[in-house]
Amino acid sequence: MEPTSRPRALLSVYDKTGIIEFAKGLDSLGYELVSTGGTARKLREAGLEVIGVSDVTGHPEIFDGRVKSLHPAIHGPLLCRLENESDAIGLAELDYPMIEVVACNLYPFSDAAATEPPLEDLDLLEMVDIGGPTMVRASAKNHVNVVITCDPEDYSSVLQELNSGQVSLETRRKLALKAYEHTATYDSAIANELASRWEGRPEDSDDTEEQTRRLPNTMSVAAYKMQVLRYGENSHQAAALYVDPNATEGETLVTAKVEGAKAMSYNNYSDADATLRLCRALSTDEWPNTPHACVIVKHNNPCGAALGKTQLEAYEAALASDPESAFGSIICVNEPVTMEFAKALAPLFLEVLMAPGYEEGTKEILMEKRNRRILTIKSPNGRLAPLPRKTVRKPIEGGWLIQTEEAPVIDWNKAKVVTENTPTEEQIASMKFAVRVCEQVKSNAIVMVQGLATVGIGPGQTSRVEAVRIAARRAGERGKGCVLASDAFFPFKDGIEQAAEAGAAAIVHPGGSIRDQEVIDEANARGIAMLFTGHRLFRH
Numbered sequence: 001m002e003p004t005s006r007p008r009a010l011l012s013v014y015d016k017t018g019i020i021e022f023a024k025g026l027d028s029l030g031y032e033l034v035s036t037g038g039t040a041r042k043l044r045e046a047g048l049e050v051i052g053v054s055d056v057t058g059h060p061e062i063f064d065g066r067v068k069s070l071h072p073a074i075h076g077p078l079l080c081r082l083e084n085e086s087d088a089i090g091l092a093e094l095d096y097p098m099i100e101v102v103a104c105n106l107y108p109f110s111d112a113a114a115t116e117p118p119l120e121d122l123d124l125l126e127m128v129d130i131g132g133p134t135m136v137r138a139s140a141k142n143h144v145n146v147v148i149t150c151d152p153e154d155y156s157s158v159l160q161e162l163n164s165g166q167v168s169l170e171t172r173r174k175l176a177l178k179a180y181e182h183t184a185t186y187d188s189a190i191a192n193e194l195a196s197r198w199e200g201r202p203e204d205s206d207d208t209e210e211q212t213r214r215l216p217n218t219m220s221v222a223a224y225k226m227q228v229l230r231y232g233e234n235s236h237q238a239a240a241l242y243v244d245p246n247a248t249e250g251e252t253l254v255t256a257k258v259e260g261a262k263a264m265s266y267n268n269y270s271d272a273d274a275t276l277r278l279c280r281a282l283s284t285d286e287w288p289n290t291p292h293a294c295v296i297v298k299h300n301n302p303c304g305a306a307l308g309k310t311q312l313e314a315y316e317a318a319l320a321s322d323p324e325s326a327f328g329s330i331i332c333v334n335e336p337v338t339m340e341f342a343k344a345l346a347p348l349f350l351e352v353l354m355a356p357g358y359e360e361g362t363k364e365i366l367m368e369k370r371n372r373r374i375l376t377i378k379s380p381n382g383r384l385a386p387l388p389r390k391t392v393r394k395p396i397e398g399g400w401l402i403q404t405e406e407a408p409v410i411d412w413n414k415a416k417v418v419t420e421n422t423p424t425e426e427q428i429a430s431m432k433f434a435v436r437v438c439e440q441v442k443s444n445a446i447v448m449v450q451g452l453a454t455v456g457i458g459p460g461q462t463s464r465v466e467a468v469r470i471a472a473r474r475a476g477e478r479g480k481g482c483v484l485a486s487d488a489f490f491p492f493k494d495g496i497e498q499a500a501e502a503g504a505a506a507i508v509h510p511g512g513s514i515r516d517q518e519v520i521d522e523a524n525a526r527g528i529a530m531l532f533t534g535h536r537l538f539r540h
Contacts, residue, residue, distance in 0.1 A: 472502030
């Protein structure tokens with residue numbers, strides 16, 4: 001190939017959004033365009049003159065395109081330090097023209113990994129890009145001399161600066177950092193997918209030892225900044241919302257459709273996550289006669305949860321659990337919002353309402369109050385469904401804690417009645433509901449229920465007996481004859497004494513204290529039926 005004095009741009013992109021316009025802009029600025037495969041075809045179809053990579057390297061693509069850009073004629077110009085006299089002389093002696101601009105983004109490996117039916121391992125590995133990440137990293141390393149663009153949104157600003165004569169060092173650094181983030185995300189997706197295939201995901205096993213064996217040796221996190229939030233938990237804290245690249249559009253909290261005059265805040269998202277998690281947990285077939293679930297959360301703890309034959313019935317029962325705390329709360333229902341429910345919400349001040357859908361005309365009623373946000377969490381069958389167990393991470397100073405998240409683990413056939421009185425079938429149904437709610441309440445947690453609705457919740461206390469007192473105070477007279485659930489055993493009989501004074505007729509908790517017999521004796525003395533599940537449900 002004859003030497004050229006024109007500056008060169010190398011274009012090789014999977015996401016071809018805006019690439020034609022970018023290429024035309026570079027062409028008008030006098031750049032010679034070098035490209036590969038599908039990008040080259042698209043540019044030629046647009047009438048642009050393009051030099052193929054093989055023409056630059058003087059070597060054909062080999063192994064079905066596996067090797068095409070891995071050549072000194074490409075990476076020499078990308079890595080040449082023009083400010084280094086030896087590099088500049090060496091590049092001139094090789095007669096390799098400098099490449100000054102690169103546009104390269106990578107095949108979305110996550111999309112290939114999510115294909116149904118799943119690709120075989122060797123087919124999936126064919127989707128691992130080798131030349132692309134190498135070009136991106138080389139260009140970013142030499143950003144003082146090479147402008148690297150991975151995001152189509154940056155094309156216009158790069159053209160503007162090129163047109164003015166020079167791309168600033170600040171812009172070059174910004175683009176280089178973006179490039180490294182792009183390849184880091186790509187590598188994380190590959191590592192996570194292969195780990196799940198070859199080692200297994202810890203959350204896919206019910207056996208604790210097997211879950212432990214499958215915990216990853218390294219923690220790879222890949223997420224994209226979706227939006228900057230107004231602030232964090234408090235106004236002096238910065239915050240942003242990030243999205244998992246594997247999240248299904250519209251079907252998760254982060255990707256949900258948000259409507260309203262006011263943007264979601266950090267606290268809104270945090271509380272909404274707790275609300276949605278419990279609402280999904282209650283959306284099972286365990287209670288077929290009461291399919292409608294309603295959950296009300298304030299400051300990350302449920303203040304009301306209920307199941308009902310209708311949506312309105314579930315809402316009214318959940319609200320009655322703690323109407324005072326429901327002020328400024330977040331609410332989630334598991335079925336599309338009905339007109340009667342929307343009208344019932346009219347007088348309540350709430351921050352956010354979440355549902356899988358909204359009947360015609362309900363959004364207008366809901367949005368009559370200013371600053372309300374409504375979120376649509378799409379569901380394939382129109383009804384929220386429980387999520388499978390997943391692995392969760394918690395940052396601590398100097399590192400992270402990783403665990404498999406709590407899942408319904410109680411085998412009720414193995415639960416043990418430990419008192420003289422045996423719970424009735426109705427009480428057993430209430431226990432199952434109470435325990436499901438208790439799973440999502442911060443420890444120490446006490447939940448009091450009547451039927452399939454909470455009447456008092458005592459969350460996040462340092463003393464279990466104090467959690468009983470709080471739940472009892474909120475329940476009031478509705479505590480008479482209730483079922484009470486505790487997330488852990490009662491260490492002393494005083495908790496049973498408080499429960500009895502509140503009117504509890506049946507209690508369910510894990511058991512396992514050295515004073516279990518003392519607790520059982522107190523329950524027998526009070527005529528309370530008690531069930532041990534054998535499973536603690538702490539949530540910190």
